[in-house]
Amino acid sequence: MQMRDAINAVMRREDLSFDAMHALMRQIMTGDASDAQIGGLLVGLAMKGESAIEISAAAQVMRELMKRVELKAENVVDIVGTGGDGANLFNVSTAASFVAAAAGAHVAKHGNRSVSSSSGSADLFDVAGIYLDLKPEQVARCIEQVGVGFMFAPNHHPAMRYAIGPRREMGVRTLFNILGPLTNPAGAPNQVLGVYAAELVPLMAEVLKTLGSRHVMVVHSDDGLDEISLAGPTLVAELKEGEITQYTITPEELGIERQRLATLKANSAEDSLRLVKAALSGEGAAADMVALNAGAALYCSGVADTLKEGVMVAQDAQASKLPLEKLKELSHFTSVFKH
Template identity: 40%
Template sequence: MSKNVLNAINIITNEQRDLNENEAYEALNDIMIGQAEDNEIAKLLTCLADKSESISEINGMVKVMQEQCLKVGHVDYPLLDTCGTGGAEIKTFNVSTAAAFVASSAGANVAKHGNRAMTSKSGSADFLEALGAKIDLNPNSVSQCIKQTGIGFMFAQSFHPAMKYVAHIRKSLGFRTIFNLLGPLTNPAQANCRILGTGSMELAEKMANALTKMNIRHGLVVTGAEGIDEISIMGETHIFEIKNNILNSYSIHPSDFGLKMHHIKKVESKSSNENAEIFRNILSGNGPLEYLDFICINAGAALYVTGHASSIAKGIELAKTVIENGDAAAKVAAFIDFTQKSISE
């Protein structure tokens, strides 16, 4: 039994207020060191989701996540992570992972953080395995992978061993919990350039506020108009931009960049194997235009936050170039080769 978790539940249900940072920190810390019962954890996660998580709760709990995760050794900055929260009504193709490869092939150093599917058909880990990569690299191997190939993948289940206390509970609950927000905010390599996506404008603003306290060089938190956790190719995307700890917001549209609008259902997620085959076809120049545009607009934003492009528009142009000239395909191949050799050694 955890006094701090029970106290947090009481505050939310009886006092009917948000937890402050310290209360949130103490509750999650108890959970992550194994002091809370399963029913207490499930109750707290449900209470938080029912009322919607506050900025103070997110800020307090992300500190625990960062303390408890395994750390990747020194890698060169600027360092990019592209990650969605999941839980969106429309499940789209693994565009954040695909965009990470494209951004890396254009010069960005990438420390991609991800997991298996929780609320979708294909998580980033599933997608990478379908491409042929090994995902269970240790922190040192991930560091070497980034240094040698420009991109590394940190499998959440390996880098967050304390999550063993909540993984089965999250699965049994079957809805988005605060961990869908904490995971993307917690990068074991402390990436200082971020593209984070969430399907809710309310949550996007909260995550953006959290990033302003995390020594981020440049970040975008995005919400597609269809409630997707990516930059949309169908309609407007609202963006919260964090630079020098200053928060601004604005909207973009595919037409701003000369891109054709595509119905979001055309890039709906399929199985991880099917998504991998679509990506291979894009890299070889034979994939559907809607997937190419979806990848390029998200990769363009990634290249903007790393400073490899002066704007999202310039980033889209660069993304198209590295796909067309084969650099992106070569990047994927180099990453897969490294991971396979690293695991076999």
């Protein structure tokens, strides 16, 4: 299918086939599409609403072209959000990564600079003294030896450069806003994926099923977060053993008291780091928020048999202060690669 025909099809609100979308995405990611064509297709898809098949095909192309991180480790999990929830909270998923690692998971964290907050995971790692510009084999060593490693998206997805211009100029949400979490360079089969809208919860679970994920929780809270919320119910679509189930969870049923989010807002990466360190040490509402999300990662990775057990294991890790040691360990470990 020609790009022009595809743009006309999506403008008529027709879904594209997997093969057609795969070919179009490959055109974009290899520099064979003009900025106008890229913009036209992305806006057309956004107005129609991207289908699970279209998203799966686009993610598959990105996976084919990315620089992979080869891992020997078992129980590999990613904790990631689409961003775009506008909540300006501290970096919950990054803090949860260190708690999950301290409790025995291998966390392959994939992220970028800020989308929805004052601090994306990469911004936080910068101020924590964690070196980001790592080769794939160096990231693998972090994950296997420390238990957590960070894959800075631009280092692993060089083909994305062809879409940067049109995306920046359009300034609207497109397919690319949800592709990052679907294209983990370590191929993490287990994932806690936060999304910015409730309608994406079943959709992204369906996409990850198509892409062959093992155990995933896609989450969006009633108060609009791309995380499991401490302040109220969270909608979940869980993919496990090829089956998707949808349900709602609350902090209370996981053994945690509901609390307001006002104290969890961060205005800078430095603010975020302060709250992350509190969370890693088991202090305050930040710790409870992180325990919920780390607990989900421990459940998805197989370290815990149930979500509630995962939260309890996360809290035990926080009480030991080991997650804070993991943060220091990763900073020290990556500093060796600077030279």
